Amino acid sequence: MIDHVVASAQSAAASAAASQKAFSQVSTAKGQPAASQAVAARVQTPEPQPAAMSMEAAAGVNVFSKAYTQRTRASGDQRRQYGRYLADSRAVAGFRSETKSMLYPIIGAKGLGSHMTDVDGNHYVDIAMGFGVQLFGHTPAFLVDAIVGHVTERGLFLGPQAHLAGDVAQRICRLTGNARVTFCNSGTEAVMTALRLARHATGRNRIAMFQGSYHGHFDGTLAQAGPGGSTVALAGGTPPGMVDDVLLLDYGDEDGSLEILAREGASLAAVIVEPVQGRRPDRQPRAFLQRLRELTRSTGTALIFDEVLLGFRVALGGAQAWAGVRADLVTYGKIVGGGLPIGVVAGDARFLDALDGGAWSTDDASVPRGDRTFFAGTFNKNPLAMANAQAVLTYLEQQGPSLQDSLNTRTENFVARLNRVLTEEESGISVHHFASLFRFAGASDLFYNHMIQNGVYVWEGRTCFLSTAHDDQDLDKVEQAVRASVRAMRANGMLTPARRTTALTASLQSIPTTPSQQALRMLAAFSPQTSAAYNQSLVFDFTGAPDINVLKAALCGVVDRHEALRTTFPEDGASQIVHRRLDPDIHIVEFDRSADDQASFQAWVDATALTPLDLEHGPIVSAWILRLAADHHRLVLVMPHLVTDGWSMQLMALELAQLYNAGLGGRPSGLQPPFPYRSYVEHTRARADS
Ligand SMILES: Cc1ncc(COP(=O)(O)O)c(C=O)c1O
Incomplete structure (x- = not known):
């Protein structure tokens, strides 16, 4: 039987602050951060947290990071040498303690066509393509000619009106159908x-x-x-x-x-x-x-x-x-x-x-x-930028619409290939595209590190692009890198399994998110680690050994009862998807510290609760059954504040106890149907709109 109903229920942030708190008393997530505080926290870098991955993944990351940091040593050295001078938001994007040894921008040394070389001399197929700037690949000859020609013939000077500004404006109007144009930087x-x-x-x-x-x-x-x-x-x-x-x-x-x-x-x-x-x-x-x-x-x-x-x-x-x-x-x-x-x-x-x-005209009375x-703007209509823009627009006009059309088709076919690979590998990752832009969905920072290690450069913002310079060999290389990356990650326990995305697509229902959910989801998209500080944890104490199968069934039963617990949140934050089934992740762990070491147990809970949950694919409830001794077990549940609060955690705890105890006795739980989550969401949204 579960003898202590709710041992402790707290947000990860609150939990970290109260690590010595006794867990034999009923407590809810007091002082849990409100949504408006979440907003303020959005761009904060979390304090370094203890590692909270599976042992296998942590060991895998350790080995991988040695290889990665060795291969890109000169890039890392630049951050170490200049980090104190160069304030660089890019250098902290996606910070988490477990992977921080690899968190530095790759420093580029040279770009040519679809390829980039870094300061260590590593060669990459580049799919960042200048954040979408380099439609024609790096260093296309016609642009080099435009710049060199301009500087050679006219010098590097500013002040008078740039002689190409009018022509560039006219070309933009002609290609896009706009009436007038102005330039900035x-x-x-x-x-x-x-x-x-x-x-x-x-x-x-x-x-x-x-x-x-x-x-x-x-x-x-x-x-x-x-x-x-x-x-x-x-x-x-x-x-x-x-x-x-x-x-x-x-x-x-x-x-x-x-x-x-x-x-x-x-x-x-x-x-x-x-x-x-x-x-x-x-x-x-x-x-x-x-x-x-x-x-x-x-x-x-x-x-x-x-x-x-x-x-x-x-x-x-x-x-x-x-x-x-x-x-x-x-x-x-x-x-x-x-x-x-x-x-x-x-x-x-x-x-x-x-x-x-x-x-108006200088030649008549108009004003x-x-x-x-x-x-x-000092640099508006910058002569060099105008020379380059003129060359870009001239080239585009010469090529006609088929340049975009064929690149779009090429990207579509390529993305279909990547999706086949990712499905075959049961990676849980997929690729979406529009025109020649594409993004991986469901991929962790480690996936991108692996891609870089496998010779494909992806930038910190993760949006990828094909250029007209990418040839078939480049695409083959990217495909190979994708396959190699997911295989290496799986081999080392770093890949989130794909089971629910593939198995459950037929039973999805999408509903809009509430405003406070949107704020929390955006926080998670921007900084999963900061968002994880809002995770809630719930700890149960068992005297004696629990019946693991009954406990698992009870856990799944609670999740089945509540739509909120089987919901996932696409990255845009606007909608949430309710799955018909989305079983929690259940881990059974031999807890090797002594049962009465409250501090080390609490530290473990804090670290575990701070692990980002996979909000996009789920499950969003993670459970750990810890064996502390033959006669002492604990169950730790972690879920996001996006769908829970102190009150609902208490309710969950009561239901779990009821389901478990009923399961042990082989009798019905007697639980009434829960209040539908959808109605709650609708009510909250209606209140927000009024
Ligand atoms: C749609 C959109 N608007 C505006 C911007 C801002 O442009 P910039 O980075 O040149 O300031 C970006 C940059 O990525 C963008 O994608």
């Missing part, structure tokens, strides 16, 4: 400027954007869902006022979002949308974008297509051409600069005219219109 600046133009032209302050999109790092778009339907800043140092005027919408909930927009549209200056989100390439809502166009037109709201990532990649005319939508404003960057910094704001003269007063706004 990054996608972020382009987004910031487009929003300013929309607000200026409409005289409205509010804007709408979608969950899961990335629009760069301008404070005005660093927003995420807060408690009660509010919008809060995504990062420390962004004053709340910067996002007060931001309305956040679900990108997955087309009807819901359009309904809100129909209601709120008259007060909105703009709706900014990443037509296919870089983090969710599988979601391609063309019909939704067309409906969005109609709606924004009817409410006088500017529709902004953020095509910094997709422009010139998905089609020659960009995402507008793909979606069959003419936006009011469009932002570009990346590809069009050919490797040099650039941002482009393009669109309707109604908006762009605010920069120069619209069409610029007075209703202008401010815009400037």
Whole structure:
């Protein structure tokens, strides 16, 4: 029998703070962080935590990390040498204690075509491709000629108007169908400027954007869902006022979002949308974008297509051409600069005219219109960037739409190949793509480390790209690296098994997340380790040996009863998927420390609770049955705060005890059907919306 019902139930964060707490008393997750605190914690690096992997995986990581750090020693040395001087967010992305020895950026020495060489002299097939900039591969001859030719003939100088700016603007208009264009130096600046133009032209302050999109790092778009339907800043140092005027919408909930927009549209200056989100390439809502166009037109709201990532990649005319939508404003960057910094704001003269007063002539009585706004930048229309952009646009125009079409088809076939490999290997990983952009879903940081070790370079943001320079041999090499990586990981216990994603797809149901779940899910996507600090743990004490089979059945029974416990959370945070069955992960562990060593037991629980759960694929409940002595066992349950709180943990504990005790006696548990989780979610969302 379970004799102590709930030994202790606490969040991992609270648990870490109270490691000496007695676990024979009933306690709930007091002081557990609220969702709004989760927001503030989003960009915090967690304190180093004790290793909490399986022994096998930890040993595997140890061996692998020696090989990895040896092979990329010069990259690691740079971080060690310059880390104290170079403040580098990239160097800390995805931090977790278990893999921190491998956490340093690979330093590039040279890039040519589809290949990159690092400072250690390792050669890679590069599928980061300059974060999506290098559509033609690294160092294409026509771009080298453009830059060298420019510097040789004209020098490296700034001040007068760049002589190619007008021509580049005209070419962009011709290829994309936009009426006017202006230049800045990054996608972020382009987004910031487009929003300013929309607000200026409409005289409205509010804007709408979608969950899961990335629009760069301008404070005005660093927003995420807060408690009660509010919008809060995504990062420390962004004053709340910067996002007060931001309305956040679900990108997955087309009807819901359009309904809100129909209601709120008259007060909105703009709706900014990443037509296919870089983090969710599988979601391609063309019909939704067309409906969005109609709606924004009817409410006088500017529709902004953020095509910094997709422009010139998905089609020659960009995402507008793909979606069959003419936006009011469009932002570009990346590809069009050919490797040099650039941002482009393009669109309707109604908006762009605010920069120069619209069409007027020096030869007649016309004057610029007075209703202008401010815009400037030392490096705007940088002559070198203009020379490169002219070469990119000339090349694209010469090649015609078949360049994008054939690269898209090539990527589609390649991704299908990778998915076959990943399924054959039962890896639990899959690949999604849009155009020539693709992302691995369900892959851990260790997978990417293995890819690098196997000669394929992937950057810290993980979005991958094919370029026109990738040939068949390169694709073969990437496929081999994928296979070798998952095999090596499996051999060393580092791979999460695939059973539930393959077996359960027929029984899925998707429901929207609540605002506080969205905040927690975003936290998990950004920093799994920080998110794990919100995990909750529950400890049970058994005097005598439990009947393991009955206990397992009771655990599965509790999970079966509650949809929340068999839910997974796709990376975008907008929806959650309820599985018909999603059995918990159950580990049986021989606990080799003495049973009465409370401190070492508590340290183990703390470390275990801080292990990130696989929210995307599940199971989201992990259980450890610890044998401390022949007559003393403990059961430790860990689950995310996304679906549990102190009250529901207590309930779970009671149900588990009832199911277990009934199972031992071979009688029915007598438990009543639980309150449906879906109703709770609907209720919470309705309250947030009201
Ligand atoms: C869709 C989108 N918008 C804006 C940006 C910001 O561009 P940049 O990094 O050039 O500031 C990015 C960058 O990846 C992007 O993907």
